[in-house]
Amino acid sequence: MQAGIYLGLVQLLFVTTWTVYVLFLPELARAAGIAPRWVAWILIADQLIFAAMDLALGMAAGRVAHVVGRLGRWIALVGAMSCAAFIGLPFASGSSALLVLIIVWAVSASVLRVPPLLLLSRYAAPAATPWIASLALLGIGLAGALAPLLTINLRGVDARLPFALAGGSLMVAVAAMGWCERHLALAAAAVPARAAPVGPPQSGVVLLAAVFLIALGIQVHIAINSGPLYLRQVGPGLLDMLMPSFWVGFALLVLPAAWLIRAGEPREALVIGAAGGAVCLTLLEVAPGLVTTVALQLGAGGAWALVFAAALNAALEAGRGAAGTRMVGMLFGALALATALRIGMAVAGWPGVAEFARVLHWLPPVAWAAAVILLLLVAGRAQSGSGLRT
Secondary structure, three states: OHHHHHHHHHHHHHHHHHHHHHHHHHHHHHHHOOOHHHHHHHHHHHHHHHHHHHHHHHHHHHHHOOOOOHHHHHHHHHHHHHHHHHHHHHHOOOHHHHHHHHHHHHHHHHHHOOHHHHHHHHHOOOOOHHHHHHHHHHHHHHHHHHHHHHHHHHOOOOOHHHHHHHHHHHHHHHOOHHHHHHHHHHHOOOOOOOOOOOOOOOHHHHHHHHHHHHHHHHHHHHHHHHHHHHHOOOOHHHHHHHOOHHHHHHHHHHHHHHHHHHHOOHHHHHHHHHHHHHHHHHHHOOOOOHHHHHHHHHHHHHHHHHHHHHHHHHHHOOOOOHHHHHHHHHHHHHHHHHHHHHHHHHHOOHHHOHHHHHHHHHHHHHHHHHHHHHHHHHHHHHHHHHHHHO
16 A cells, blocks of 8 residues: 555645646746747647557557666656756746657656556455545545635746746656565565456557546536536636535545445446436536535536546456556556547637537547447447357
């Protein structure tokens, strides 16, 4: 469990650096002489880099993980490079220097997304994997819940201070990645090697498609729909206090999600979470009051926690070595692509066009419902195939 807490801290600090980056990027771009219209395109490029690197690192990490300590040291080294580039962003003079640092940061920061979680695929015992993975995801939920508070308190602050604090803290945390790998390896020394589960070959592709639909729905819900939903009930002054509700629900339910996954099977938990999220997101469109709206936001966040944890466990359980690392890389790549697509929608001005706005309001529940149908179809085919084999 110590490794899970440590991985959660790394994810908390990493997502916090992203929050700081998004908050100050317009200011940094303006100081470097970059027109405001390019800021969103830079964010899209960041996500596309993350997606490409997630896949590449998922494949490459499996090749260096056969020696205990090597993957952890590699993550620590590249992670330190990423933090150094991040800390240097406010000091960049000119557009070329800023863009080079952003590219270096985005490419090297990807090592803090997928590779740390691949340590679980390599070493963690099957019974411990859901708990450790959920502790790691807890850091993401806490960072999401704290993001609005950071945004409020950092407005008007000299960018060099938050960049130094966030980047420096992450650099110190990442330095212990080798310890984390050795700790997991020692804990797994007496555990027999697990076999990769047998399933239909298309199940991994459908899992990724379902997660992409769910992630796209969540991106649209949080960034585009949640504000207007709250503004039906309250004034703008309370918006910053209410916006974290979704991530509070995520943080509260991500650890209980590990129990549900451990008691059943990751794909079953994935269907339950997706179905519950589809219901919450649908009811949010017709919620009669603030209490109901907040409760449904908490429920939607909890559903995303179950989906994320179940999808991660399903990817980790794809097998040790190349199979597991590839799946985790593709999973995070799908999340990055969903984020890039949502930012692209904002760049295209869809939320401000009445016809598109109506579509976007119903996109999250429809996307989640479509994901449930995909997952149920794969489950049905798997059971049918199992029956034929017997």
